[in-house]
Amino acid sequence: MNKVLMSGNNIIGEAAIRAGCRFYAGYPITPQNELTEYMAEHMRKAEGGVFIQSESEVAAINMIAGASATGARVMTSSSSPGISLKQEGISSMAACELPGVIVNIMRGGPGLGNIRPSQGDYFQATRGGGHGDYRTMVFAPATCQELADLTMDAFDAADKYRTPVMILADGMMGQMMEPIIFKSPAPRVYPEKFMLRGAGSGKSKFIRGLLLDPIDAEEHNWKLARKYEVITEHETLCEEHNLEEADMVIVAYGTAARIAKGAIKRLRDHGMKIGLFRPITLWPFPELKLRALSAKVKNFLVFEMSTGQMLEDVRLALQGYAHIDFHGRPGGAVPTPAEFANVVARLYNKRD
Template identity: 65%
Template structure:
């Protein structure tokens, strides 16, 4: 087990190569350029293909082609570029094609800025493109998790034949940390469903278009049942100091790390605070939030947005306890001290009431 010191963006690439990803199509955009650069150097050495596309739109459609013939394939971008990919992600969902899409989020809307942000939660978890579909979304909070979850994302994509997103941000993407990579996969099982020319069998088709609405309705229900399976099997979260907590923060990605720092501080003053960190944003870990709600006084949702995951928390809590929100949108990065102040304040308000 070799420990390496690597940036988040490079780790996406290395983890993908180790997961057997042979094809990368992408277009440069800050703050994720190091990922494409890493792939351009290392993917050909691993017997794969790196191609810098003419646009994010082209890249995601190249992904469709490579995925259709059974390859493990990845694309990456940052917020504005991910918007361009949404059409293609919808087609991947409709065609039931596996692929891994990395979003290293930056500030928005519009061109925004190149700082870390979490404004793409709705886009990532609500499908993003047109039509009735979901995208599994992993939210790493460290470089190590970038490696582990990217590796896992390829398995999830193949297992359920679905596009999977790894939703990170400019902070973790640019940050260097020690990381241990999973073992390199040398040989992947053949994909029965992949196109390879009809050969000696009947011709095959990959299409999401059918003129008969009954066919498309059946297809949508089939996808729905698949999403139910994913919700049942793939939900991931971490709890931190929640056992005796009176007040629990809910945060994902780098915001969760900042919240953890804040919790460590307030714990020193005897404030019983904890953290629930969703690792999958869809499927959202609603059950743990429901279960914990009866044992505590208040949730505080921290996000680097004006409140997007907040909706999922409110849906899970169903009005049983108070939910406080604190957010910093547009690329502003909060500090543990700032979050600690919020926890102190909410704790005092609860004590008074």
């Protein structure tokens, strides 16, 4: 297996094409333009591949919904403000049970914010984002290797559960380069009965989310809810780092988790026993694993590049069994590991 050095945005594009993605639509927005450009160049070279530069993010998400309905593996990408625009379509895809991968290379917000790396879209990503009772699976890679692996996994998960899946990364991960190895994707499993390709001589089908009869709509909602329960039970992923004998556990994901790791490394040299719990799936949140940890650790520090969003999930998971501190850097500010280590050390020395 050959290692290659690629930037995060390009890795997502290449992993998607290798995973069999054959339709991409997107609209330029920093800091994910390289992904759109990569797809423009390489999707058209892939057999049967289609790239459309759409007139808007709204159009892009609906284009992939259409292509997904035909049975193709599909992807779109954007950054925070553009992901807001896609929510109508994501809700619609969830309702119509259309698989698809949506990449959010987060930037500072709210509003136009800035183009620096940020984690302010956690609520939007994990709570569904659009209207109605639905969820999207959310993968939060922290390394370039994970960008490659999780992008491929996202397509499988989207097919398996017939649901939109989000890759939630940030501007730093999009630009960063690291050596990676592309794994061989598993063969695709997606039954033809879910594809809309013209009825031929058979019975015509329709795909819809509109159910005017409330009892039908209620049943549809419960059907989706049961699916989300299965996902919650089977699909949580997390990394546990340095937890043996930890007196304090930092909970962080994505880039924030890597900064935390850097800080932990520094503090370990000073004899501080600090571990890291890194959710890899943000929805479903690895709630039970985190709660189990509270049996032996009583001090948790949530670190996010936001004003505290995942914090709520950590509170829900720990249910008051442990003390929780929070450190946030919203708006595109990214601390160095040294800066964050100072914050952690102060709290570590104050702990119960």
